[in-house]
Amino acid sequence: MDSSFVYQTIANDLRNDISLGKYGPDEMIPSENTLAAKYKTSRVTVRKALLILENEGLIRPQHGKGYFVLSPEYSRFQFDFIDKPEEGGMRYLEINVMPAGKDLAERLRTREDTMLIVIRRLLSEDGLPSAYDEKYFLYVKGEPLIEREIHFAEFPDVFADTYVPRKLWTGMEISVGPAPERAVSALGCTPDEKLLVVTRTVYTDEDTPVGFGQRWFAPHAGVIRAYA
Amino acid sequence: MDSSFVYQTIANDLRNDISLGKYGPDEMIPSENTLAAKYKTSRVTVRKALLILENEGLIRPQHGKGYFVLSPEYSRFQFDFIDKPEEGGMRYLEINVMPAGKDLAERLRTREDTMLIVIRRLLSEDGLPSAYDEKYFLYVKGEPLIEREIHFAEFPDVFADTYVPRKLWTGMEISVGPAPERAVSALGCTPDEKLLVVTRTVYTDEDTPVGFGQRWFAPHAGVIRAYA
DNA sequence: AAGTGGTCTAGACCACTTC
DNA sequence: AAGTGGTCTAGACCACTTT
Numbered sequence: 001m002d003s004s005f006v007y008q009t010i011a012n013d014l015r016n017d018i019s020l021g022k023y024g025p026d027e028m029i030p031s032e033n034t035l036a037a038k039y040k041t042s043r044v045t046v047r048k049a050l051l052i053l054e055n056e057g058l059i060r061p062q063h064g065k066g067y068f069v070l071s072p073e074y075s076r077f078q079f080d081f082i083d084k085p086e087e088g089g090m091r092y093l094e095i096n097v098m099p100a101g102k103d104l105a106e107r108l109r110t111r112e113d114t115m116l117i118v119i120r121r122l123l124s125e126d127g128l129p130s131a132y133d134e135k136y137f138l139y140v141k142g143e144p145l146i147e148r149e150i151h152f153a154e155f156p157d158v159f160a161d162t163y164v165p166r167k168l169w170t171g172m173e174i175s176v177g178p179a180p181e182r183a184v185s186a187l188g189c190t191p192d193e194k195l196l197v198v199t200r201t202v203y204t205d206e207d208t209p210v211g212f213g214q215r216w217f218a219p220h221a222g223v224i225r226a227y228a
Numbered sequence: 229m230d231s232s233f234v235y236q237t238i239a240n241d242l243r244n245d246i247s248l249g250k251y252g253p254d255e256m257i258p259s260e261n262t263l264a265a266k267y268k269t270s271r272v273t274v275r276k277a278l279l280i281l282e283n284e285g286l287i288r289p290q291h292g293k294g295y296f297v298l299s300p301e302y303s304r305f306q307f308d309f310i311d312k313p314e315e316g317g318m319r320y321l322e323i324n325v326m327p328a329g330k331d332l333a334e335r336l337r338t339r340e341d342t343m344l345i346v347i348r349r350l351l352s353e354d355g356l357p358s359a360y361d362e363k364y365f366l367y368v369k370g371e372p373l374i375e376r377e378i379h380f381a382e383f384p385d386v387f388a389d390t391y392v393p394r395k396l397w398t399g400m401e402i403s404v405g406p407a408p409e410r411a412v413s414a415l416g417c418t419p420d421e422k423l424l425v426v427t428r429t430v431y432t433d434e435d436t437p438v439g440f441g442q443r444w445f446a447p448h449a450g451v452i453r454a455y456a
Numbered sequence: 457a458a459g460t461g462g463t464c465t466a467g468a469c470c471a472c473t474t475c
Numbered sequence: 476a477a478g479t480g481g482t483c484t485a486g487a488c489c490a491c492t493t494t
Contacts, residue, residue: 005463031479042465044272047480055283064472064479077400078306079454172305174452176404176424194422196404224402226307233482259460270484275461292460292491 006041010049018058018069025071029059079226081172081198089124093132093186097139104136107201108209115139122186125221132183133215137202168210173199174224179216187218196222234269238277246286246297253299257287307454309400309426317352321360321414325367332364335429336437343367350414353449360411361443365430396438401427402452407444415446424450 014029023029030038035046050067053059059067084090096118105112116136123131176194184191195216202211217223242257251257258266263274278295281287287295312318324346333340344364351359404422412419423444430439445451 007463033479042467043480044466045464048463050480051279061480062473063481064474066479072396074396074398075308075310076306077309077398078304080303081305081456082303168300168302170302170305170456172307172454172456174402174424174454175450176422176447194404196402196424219404222403226400226402228309228398228400235482261460270486271461272485273483276482278461289461290492291462292493294460 006039007045007048007052010035010039010041010046011052014049014053015056015058018053023069025069027069028066029069031066074228077226077228079224081200081224085123089127091122091124092119093122094118094120100136104212107212108136108138110138120182123215128220129187129218130221131215131217132179132187133213134180135211135213137211168205169203171201171203175199177216183216187216189219193219195219196224198224234267235273235276235280238263238267238269238274239280242277242281243284243286246281251297253297255297256294257297259294302456305454305456307452309428309452313351317355319350319352320347321350322346322348328364332440335440336364336366338366348410351443356448357415357446358449359443359445360407360415361441362408363439363441365439396433397431399429399431403427405444411444415444417447421447423447424452426452 017023018029032043032046032050035049036043039046050059050061054061054067058070060070061067097115098118100108100110100112100114100116102112104116105114108114108116115138117139119135121133122129123133175197177197178192179187179189179195179197181191187195189195195218197217198215200211200213200215201209203209245251246257260271260274260278263277264271267274278287278289282289282295285298288298289295325343326346328336328338328340328342328344330340332344333342336342336344343366345367347363349361350357351361403425405425406420407415407417407423407425409419415423417423423446425445426443428439428441428443429437431437
């Protein structure tokens with residue numbers, strides 16, 4: 001197998017043993033010294049292998065005792081939600097600057113007359129409209145041109161120049177609800193029809209919201225795939 | 229700060245520098261030897277610090293060149309979807325063994341007369357029904373009692389005895405759709421009303437489906453929260 | 457040739473757990 | 476006291492990249 005290196009061999013062997021149930025949950029695997037002797041290698045190399053398995057969530061060391069096998073964790077799911085789809089088309093419906101208004105002022109914790117940049121788009125797949133989305137973020141005077149900001153790769157990148165990078169985080173809510181009037185015809189649904197909607201809010205490291213976006217999926221395209 | 233150890237100090241310092249933009253994306257951080265000299269420590273300790281940052285997705289080493297700072301990745305979201313809610317109530321509506329039928333036979337890639345275990349539940353929050361869910365998995369004769377299997381902690385654990393542990397994975401689809409008739413009244417919705425629905429399929433490592441489940445969320449409770 | 461990261465050694469000392 | 480994991484050293488040799 002993939003075992004050109006000693007630490008890989010050890011990690012693979014142990015992963016196999018755990019996987020096959022040789023060491024069950026809450027049981028202990030051989031100690032570092034035992035493994036070092038078995039593979040005729042140094043403790044450092046053994047620890048390197050064990051760190052890999054620890055990072056994979058298979059084992060956890062306990063000081064003075066040993067390495068315990070963990071129970072598998074199946075409840076954590078993940079998925080990719082990209083702002084700029086690579087497949088399918090994308091069309092800008094509107095790019096504007098406008099006052100926040102009541103709802104958005106509340107969501108972005110600002111005043112109603114605060115100026116926001118709004119970007120509305122229509123996403124397509126196979127020539128059919130698949131989703132409509134909107135993004136709002138604070139308009140800061142003296143900032144780079146809107147035109148430049150529009151061509152960001154991903155949602156939070158818009159803020160790269162304004163805020164400290166890497167200190168932003170995004171919260172997401174997946175729910176159902178009717179699309180706004182301005183999107184109904186484009187998506188080919190009725191005004192009251194409930195669609196899959198994804199709401200994203202970008203926060204600074206101090207939990208101040210700086211951006212807000214929503215995406216409604218057309219009835220035929222309303223699926224988000226995740227895995228654990 | 230949290231810097232009782234040399235490797236922690238190095239990792240924290242570098243994380244700070246990257247975070248503050250001292251080293252931007254695609255730029256290189258100081259070499260292992262440089263850092264070892266700066267902190268008057270060994271290369272092993274420096275590498276330990278750098279491995280931490282690598283696992284955090286901040287840097288990536290390139291053989292013969294150096295460590296590069298990566299661009300932040302905001303498009304990967306994750307969330308927890310637990311089978312047995314700790315908060316709120318849960319009531320078993322039905323526990324049975326029944327033939328798969330056409331739809332389930334297709335989903336589980338088996339025959340229509342294959343016997344399945346079915347578990348139907350009603351979940352509540354604050355005394356109100358919040359979701360209805362169903363689970364189906366293959367009924368294997370001679371297996372431990374159904375009664376025992378019902379008290380599993382998480383969905384895939386049902387299969388722990390039957391299949392090789394840790395070689396299962398779960399696919400999930402989040403979409404919208406009407407609840408089945410048997411759930412409509414319990415959830416307090418109309419037959420045609422579209423709800424948030426989560427579909428899970430558990431596969432073996434050979435991608436054979438062994439379990440299938442769906443959960444419909446009541447209109448007032450239909451939100452899944454994720455974060456990146 | 458010089459610098460870089462990748463693997464590995466053979467020790468050391470410490471803190472924690474068990475007997 | 477003995478065994479365990481946690482931190483750390485001062486080297487070594489190799490493969491890769493740049494000059």
